[in-house]
Amino acid sequence: MTQPQMTNTKKDTDLDLTDPRQAKEYKLSQLLEKGINPYPAKFDRTHKAADIQAKYDSLENGEETTDVVRVAGRIMAMRNNGMFIDLVDATDKVQVFCHKDTMNEEALELLKLYDLGDIIGAEGTIRRTPRGELSVRVTSTVMLTKSLAPLPNKHEGLTDVETKYRQRYVDLIVNEESRDTLRARSKIIRFIRNYMDDMGTIEVETPNLQAIMGGASAKPFVTHHNALDSNFYLRVAPELALKRLIVGGLADGVYEIGRCFRNEGISMKHNPEFTSIEGYHAYYDYYDLMDLIEDLVRKTVEHIHGTTKITFGAQEIDFGQPWRRASMCDLIQEYTGLDFMAVETAQDAVELAKTKGVKLPDGTSWGAVVAEVFDERCEAKMIQPTHVMDMPVDVSPLAKIHRDDARLTERFETYINGWEIANAFSELNDPKIQGLRFDEQVELGKNGDEEAQMKDDDYVTALEYGLPPTGGWGMGLDRLVMLLTNSSNIRDVICFPTLKPLKEENEAPQNPQSISAPVVEAARSATDYQSVDEDARRFVIVVNGKEESTARLMNAIGHTMAGLAGDVATKQDFCFVDYQDADGGVHPSVSHYPVIVLKAKNSNKIKNIRDQAIEKNIAFTDFTDTMTIGKTQEQLAATQNQCGEELNYLGLCLFGDRDALSELTGKLSLYK
DSSP states (O other): OOOOOOOOOSOGGGOOTTSHHHHHHHHHHHHHHTTOOSSOSOOOOOOOHHHHHHHTTTOOTTOEEEEEEEEEEEEEEEETTTTEEEEEOSSOEEEEEOOTTTSOHHHHHHGGGOOTTOEEEEEEEEEEOTTSOEEEEEEEEEEEEOOOSOOOOTTTOSOOHHHHHHTHHHHHHHOHHHHHHHHHHHHHHHHHHHHHHHTTOEEOOOOSEESSOOSSSOOOEEEEETTTTEEEEEOSOSHHHHHHHHHTTSOSEEEEEEEEEOOOOOBTTBOSEEEEEEEEEETOOHHHHHHHHHHHHHHHHHHHHSSSEEEETTEEEESSSOOEEEEHHHHHHHHHOOOGGGOOSHHHHHHHHHTTTOOOOTTOOHHHHHHHHHHHHTGGGOOSOEEEEOOBGGGOTTBOBOSSOTTBBSEEEEEETTEEEEEEEEBOOOHHHHHHHHHHHHHHHHTTOTTOOOOOHHHHHHHHHOOOSEEEEEEEHHHHHHHHTTOSSGGGGSSSOOOOOOOOTTTSOSSGGGSOHHHHHHHHHHOOGGGOOTTTEEEEEEEETTOOOHHHHHHHHHHHHHHHHHTOSSGGGGTOOEEEOTTSOEEEOSOSSOEEEEEESSHHHHHHHHHHHHHTTOEEEEEEGGGGSSSHHHHHHHHHTSOGGGOOEEEEEEEEEHHHHHHHHTTOEEOO
8 A cells, every 4th residue: 555645844954953842843854754654554563561561470581582572652761772662551661672683774773763752663572681671672663653742851740730630641641640540440430330230220321411400409500502492401410310210110220320510619629520420229218328338339449459448648548347327416416516406496506506606697497507517517527438317308309308307308428538428318209398399499599599409390290100219329439539549639530620721822922922022021020920830829719698789799809809919928929010011101910810709608608718728828818897897997996896706708818829729619609
């Protein structure tokens, strides 16, 4: 077959061979001049690197075989002008040894055109060097893919976090740890799928596009279907569709592993697009589900690690012992001393919560108070696997009422390392009660709750046909993978995590040369802005979602931003750049770092973030309603007359590392 004609349009004289990319371009041109196709379609490989390492493991130092092998992979190291090449494929590394004893002069000359990152094929026999390195004694090589982009420095590795996630392919090429983590993810999910299949449940697929958002309390993504001229929601959970299949009698057990989407913040534990498993089992209750989740996770841990004990950070977590089971109210009483089961009214619950610094507005339901107090005062303490049982009706619209107490439901959440890993309950199957619960959610939505569920009349109709007693559960697989791979950032366990899109080149100059000369000169005289990574740090402003006055919030935003900028030690801290126009006028800017405004549920949420900022030594300025009273002396007096727990926060401005701020504020939504 005739090879395609390939040309290189760049002249050799145009190339700067001290530049790594241009040096690669030059070598590409040399290959083409020799009539070599640097991108052939096929290579017949006989062995992968791991196969060779296993098959010839017993070979003694200095011993050779006559076995001929053909290997292929990426060049990750070259020594002695190409005599020794480390070839890495998806399974392992193998050394190829190129020497004049087995290669002709032309083949040896070709090695000079090879670079780190190139993908080559090699044929030869197997030997173990006197130093013990298993090698392929090469008789010939072939270029399979000429790489043009230089790899990161091998000593420094890929240190830029932004590149690590945005160009995952580079991360995977140079970081074995990243490859191992994502391979472990695949192994974990495959084991879970096999476990579910072995217990007789059927794997199904349900729609990602939903006309009615339901199955979980979360803010959805909205999209538009042009042909139907209708809005749809990316599903926040597959729950209601899966239970319809149980109603229909498809099987006694169904499950789905798939993507869900929640239009919420991004943090080290949250990604808007995440993977979950949900399972529904006829004739199960929530006690059966606790047994199932414990057994599934325990066996998964053992499958991955060979033991039921793992270390996450500095904490040892034991999955082998019986997992603790305790009611939410009992845990609150244990950690705070508050007994909500003894409280009769919702307002009494609000007042009781205030005694521990959890401030909630009047009118908050009893169950919402209980859930909030647990979230703020107990959740982080659930390090060892714990099923937090008997959650309030007010926050569990799809769960069955508890058989012993009508204020509670037969619902539990499973916590490990202070993270919610699973959510499960005995399913509510009374259509009349379910209809009323949906109506309550609709009212919450009308009152501004962006996470309230919608009323799904068809689901109520399905219940009228009869849903048998059923237990349902869901588990976030990304967080489980984080635990089992000792990964502190959810981005590390997702192949392509959600990132803010890069600006188009025509929207913002990418280098100083694209700015007019006077402006560049003024900017350089103001600060060495080129040494600053403008995406590494940012301002995050958090405002009180309960505050109805937009003017008061704008006032808080302005004061907190100005107060924090006023504390700057050097111009470089906040990335100042002074612009100069063609007439010589200087236009000073405050900062080039992003400014993000988020909404917290209430003042207490802001206070908690403020407290965490203090613990983590993150710069901040806060703004309370006492700061709106008269002049400075009056404001000081008003603030001094209130205990810290009594202050009503209108806003909080933080400045610092992007990931650190995401950890503090990742659950919050944008302020609109």
